[in-house]
Amino acid sequence: xxxxxVKCMAVLTMDGEEDIxxxxxxxxxGDKIYHxxxxxxxxxxxxxxxxxxxxxxxxxxxxxNCHTHAAMTLLRGYADDLPLxxxxxxxxxxxxxxxxxxxxxxxxxxxxxxxIRGGTTTFADMYFAMEQVAQAVDESGMRAVLSRGMIGLxxxxxxxxxxxxxxIARWQGGAGGRVTTMFGPHAPYTCPxxxxxxxxxxxxxxxxxxxxxxxxxxxxxxxxxxxxxxxPVALMEEIGLFALGLPVLxxxxxxxxxxxxxxxxxxRVGIAHNPQSNMKLASGVAPVSRLLEAGAVVGxxxxxxxxxxxxxxxxxxxxxxxxxxxxxxxxxxxxxxTALRMxxxxxxxxxxxxxxxxxxxxxxxxxxxxxxxxxxxxxxxFDLYAHVAYAAASSDVHTVIIDGKVVMENRRILTLDExxxxxxxxxxxxxxxxxxxxxxxx
Amino acid sequence: xxxxxVKCMAVLTMDGEEDIxxxxxxxxxGDKIYHxxxxxxxxxxxxxxxxxxxxxxxxxxxxxNCHTHAAMTLLRGYADDLPLxxxxxxxxxxxxxxxxxxxxxxxxxxxxxxxIRGGTTTFADMYFAMEQVAQAVDESGMRAVLSRGMIGLxxxxxxxxxxxxxxIARWQGGAGGRVTTMFGPHAPYTCPxxxxxxxxxxxxxxxxxxxxxxxxxxxxxxxxxxxxxxxPVALMEEIGLFALGLPVLxxxxxxxxxxxxxxxxxxRVGIAHNPQSNMKLASGVAPVSRLLEAGAVVGxxxxxxxxxxxxxxxxxxxxxxxxxxxxxxxxxxxxxxTALRMxxxxxxxxxxxxxxxxxxxxxxxxxxxxxxxxxxxxxxxFDLYAHVAYAAASSDVHTVIIDGKVVMENRRILTLDExxxxxxxxxxxxxxxxxxxxxxxx
Numbered sequence: 066x067x068x069x070x071v072k073c074m075a076v077l078t079m080d081g082e083e084d085i086x087x088x089x090x091x092x093x094x095g096d097k098i099y100h101x102x103x104x105x106x107x108x109x110x111x112x113x114x115x116x117x118x119x120x121x122x123x124x125x126x127x128x129x130n131c132h133t134h135a136a137m138t139l140l141r142g143y144a145d146d147l148p149l150x151x152x153x154x155x156x157x158x159x160x161x162x163x164x165x166x167x168x169x170x171x172x173x174x175x176x177x178x179x180x181i182r183g184g185t186t187t188f189a190d191m192y193f194a195m196e197q198v199a200q201a202v203d204e205s206g207m208r209a210v211l212s213r214g215m216i217g218l219x220x221x222x223x224x225x226x227x228x229x230x231x232x233i234a235r236w237q238g239g240a241g242g243r244v245t246t247m248f249g250p251h252a253p254y255t256c257p258x259x260x261x262x263x264x265x266x267x268x269x270x271x272x273x274x275x276x277x278x279x280x281x282x283x284x285x286x287x288x289x290x291x292x293x294x295x296x297p298v299a300l301m302e303e304i305g306l307f308a309l310g311l312p313v314l315x316x317x318x319x320x321x322x323x324x325x326x327x328x329x330x331x332x333r334v335g336i337a338h339n340p341q342s343n344m345k346l347a348s349g350v351a352p353v354s355r356l357l358e359a360g361a362v363v364g365x366x367x368x369x370x371x372x373x374x375x376x377x378x379x380x381x382x383x384x385x386x387x388x389x390x391x392x393x394x395x396x397x398x399x400x401x402x403t404a405l406r407m408x409x410x411x412x413x414x415x416x417x418x419x420x421x422x423x424x425x426x427x428x429x430x431x432x433x434x435x436x437x438x439x440x441x442x443x444x445x446x447f448d449l450y451a452h453v454a455y456a457a458a459s460s461d462v463h464t465v466i467i468d469g470k471v472v473m474e475n476r477r478i479l480t481l482d483e484x485x486x487x488x489x490x491x492x493x494x495x496x497x498x499x500x501x502x503x504x505x506x507x
Numbered sequence: 508x509x510x511x512x513v514k515c516m517a518v519l520t521m522d523g524e525e526d527i528x529x530x531x532x533x534x535x536x537g538d539k540i541y542h543x544x545x546x547x548x549x550x551x552x553x554x555x556x557x558x559x560x561x562x563x564x565x566x567x568x569x570x571x572n573c574h575t576h577a578a579m580t581l582l583r584g585y586a587d588d589l590p591l592x593x594x595x596x597x598x599x600x601x602x603x604x605x606x607x608x609x610x611x612x613x614x615x616x617x618x619x620x621x622x623i624r625g626g627t628t629t630f631a632d633m634y635f636a637m638e639q640v641a642q643a644v645d646e647s648g649m650r651a652v653l654s655r656g657m658i659g660l661x662x663x664x665x666x667x668x669x670x671x672x673x674x675i676a677r678w679q680g681g682a683g684g685r686v687t688t689m690f691g692p693h694a695p696y697t698c699p700x701x702x703x704x705x706x707x708x709x710x711x712x713x714x715x716x717x718x719x720x721x722x723x724x725x726x727x728x729x730x731x732x733x734x735x736x737x738x739p740v741a742l743m744e745e746i747g748l749f750a751l752g753l754p755v756l757x758x759x760x761x762x763x764x765x766x767x768x769x770x771x772x773x774x775r776v777g778i779a780h781n782p783q784s785n786m787k788l789a790s791g792v793a794p795v796s797r798l799l800e801a802g803a804v805v806g807x808x809x810x811x812x813x814x815x816x817x818x819x820x821x822x823x824x825x826x827x828x829x830x831x832x833x834x835x836x837x838x839x840x841x842x843x844x845t846a847l848r849m850x851x852x853x854x855x856x857x858x859x860x861x862x863x864x865x866x867x868x869x870x871x872x873x874x875x876x877x878x879x880x881x882x883x884x885x886x887x888x889f890d891l892y893a894h895v896a897y898a899a900a901s902s903d904v905h906t907v908i909i910d911g912k913v914v915m916e917n918r919r920i921l922t923l924d925e926x927x928x929x930x931x932x933x934x935x936x937x938x939x940x941x942x943x944x945x946x947x948x949x
Contacts (some may be wrong), residue, residue, distance in 0.1 A: 141887065142889035148837075175883055182883060348833075380825075384829070386787075388833075396591070397589065441928065442621045449584075455815070458900055459900060487883065493887075
């Protein structure tokens with residue numbers, strides 16, 4: 066990789082609210098950030114092979130999408146305006162049964178194309194056929210934390226465990242370090258404690274984290290309380306999930322009591338807040354302000370494209386901030402900088418990657434995006450945090466650098482053939498619907 | 508204006524949920540829609556001077572932004588994360604005092620550039636220096652319903668009335684019919700009943716509608732109830748505001764009781780729902796589902812860019828749908844087609860223009876946008892309503908036609924010098940801040 070020097074209007078390092086560097090530059094050596102500072106401050110021994118000089122742009126860390134199901138892009142717009150369980154049982158699960166590994170490969174490529182275009186450089190995925198997911202991530206140049214979704218009830222519980230182990234053995238640290246892995250037990254209501262304990266042992270043995278859905282709907286909390294006499298969070302605490310010394314990535318955490326909030330904060334559980342999915346499925350509003358006050362680690366996720374319906378982290382950040390304000394009745398809740406932190410540095414912490422990505426800081430991996438501020442909706446140029454959090458659009462993302470490599474420039478993705486990705490996804494989706502019609506459900 | 512034939516993947520006429528015309532075409536003669544139907548269905552006597560052939564695009568009516576303060580683009584990002592009254596009193600009003608008519612002209616041009624790029628073809632504005640606003644609208648090629656904001660308390664009440672009368676006399680039906688006007692009494696808490704009655708008489712005399720803020724915050728409702736013993740909506744009903752036989756455009760309508768909902772529905776008051784502004788200022792959640800059930804006429808607005816912080820109707824539509832779902836706990840609330848109707852045909856009704864714009868229908872004004880569906884975030888191509896409502900972005904708007912004239916094509920605005928608009932806005936905003944610093948507040 067050629068060493069790069071990025072010069073721009075301002076660098077939002079996301080390493081402190083005051084840490085905006087006007088007329089800034091970032092030196093990238095290999096896959097890492099070597100230096101960040103004002104124009105001309107890079108040490109003289111750094112000789113970039115390329116200079117990206119964009120005086121009208123803002124540089125910041127790439128967005129970290131903490132929870133998605135990448136290949137569900139193929140199901141985008143297939144079923145809308147339904148509540149979670151009906152949507153899953155009547156629409157999504159019956160169609161997913163007909164997904165092939167090849168479909169998942171094409172769906173993940175589509176996801177990567179969309180995310181790169183929106184400035185996302187890292188995502189956490191839970192799905193199946195993860196070999197194909199990892200291949201697509203590798204080709205796209207993205208960074209990802211991948212987990213094979215595991216259902217602990219029914220005939221495939223053991224198979225899920227075996228496949229997860231094999232996938233982790235093969236891909237942990239893969240794609241030049243851009244792919245890391247986790248176990249992916251789906252949720253407490255689909256993975257009983259005994260199964261989760263097996264997963265926990267395996268995670269400790271292999272030294273990887275755990276990605277789980279937690280407290281997404283009121284119905285789930287009711288079901289777990291009836292069965293175990295405690296909330297999903299308290300149940301996970303009881304079985305020791307949060308005490309492994311490994312990252313735990315808990316998606317949603319919508320329905321929490323005070324004890325749950327205290328547990329999640331004390332245990333530094335990585336929480337993926339998915340406001341648009343929670344809104345669209347009418348699941349509820351996660352108590353993000355209370356979680357942040359308690360010191361919890363909260364990032365943002367889009368969830369899958371079938372319940373969102375895009376993978377746009379700028380939209381997600383905006384939805385998070387606006388929803389928390391109106392829900393708490395406090396317009397000062399979740400201000401712009403906090404929302405931006407959640408989409409970057411906090412998201413990295415949620416994935417257990419806080420010392421590797423999420424900020425513009427020497428020594429961290431060079432995951433950098435450039436936003437072109439020369440847009441009517443971003444003028445006049447006052448508060449840059451407010452502009453990015455409340456006014457910017459995905460289409461403002463001009464250039465994306467991941468692991469020191471320019472993956473998109475001037476809105477052209479350099480790692481993927483975008484036209485082919487769209488056509489393959491369309492063909493795969495049409496064939497999927499035909500298979501479902503011919504063979505029926507199940 | 509040359510007659511146009513628009514050919515596209517599908518026409519969403521917004522004149523009925525089943526009324527999607529695949530492989531469709533729209534014939535535009537002069538400023539009006541002459542014909543819409545399947546490819547080849549246009550009568551042979553129609554000889555277009557230009558054919559816009561875009562097989563990868565969806566055509567639909569332009570968006571109708573029912574409530575904004577256009578020139579507040581100049582204050583975008585100036586003050587954020589504050590509740591309404593503190594934001595107004597401490598930040599916005601003191602700065603607005605230093606706005607010049609020239610500032611308002613440049614701010615409105617910036618607003619028009621942003622709105623055209625996002626597919627908005629009509630907006631309803633309430634501000635001051637409306638002569639300059641109307642000039643900017645005229646130049647931009649947009650359609651607008653303009654009202655001079657009136658405060659009925661204090662020394663400028665009579666001046667506001669005189670200026671409103673003069674403005675309406677001069678601009679009603681101006682810009683080739685693209686500009687219409689309303690009176691703009693700010694709100695019941697700034698315009699007492701006696702003043703409103705004067706406004707109502709003048710409106711009847713001149714035959715124009717009334718644009719007012721109504722029931723935006725809980726504090727406003729409390730204040731009015733203490734003073735008059737009834738809610739703002741009931742007070743307006745009592746003084747006869749809704750019985751003039753003229754359009755009444757009521758912005759916000761967040762805090763409503765059952766009686767208010769019944770009044771607004773029965774009187775066919777045009778309601779501008781501004782979800783993102785209401786969320787950002789923590790004003791509350793308007794009971795849109797209840798209003799729609801009662802048969803009320805509800806459109807969408809962005810409010811000003813200082814409380815949003817953009818003028819993006821696709822975002823607004825999405826926020827409206829998602830917010831209503833999570834707020835009511837019903838994922839079927841405000842489905843995709845309903846949200847799209849609110850952004851188009853219902854918005855037109857809100858402005859009293861339901862028989863002129865808002866649908867693709869022969870005889871209506873030709874306000875048409877083309878969305879380029881060839882985007883990763885819009886693939887695969889399943890439900891087009893869901894794609895536009897839940898996944899599309901402003902940057903997908905490729906072409907904008909207003910009153911039969913191509914105003915933007917391939918994302919280049921043909922009516923304005925965009926670069927000059929940005930630079931003028933930046934200079935105006937910087938000079939405004941300097942004036943405030945030098946002269947202080949007031």
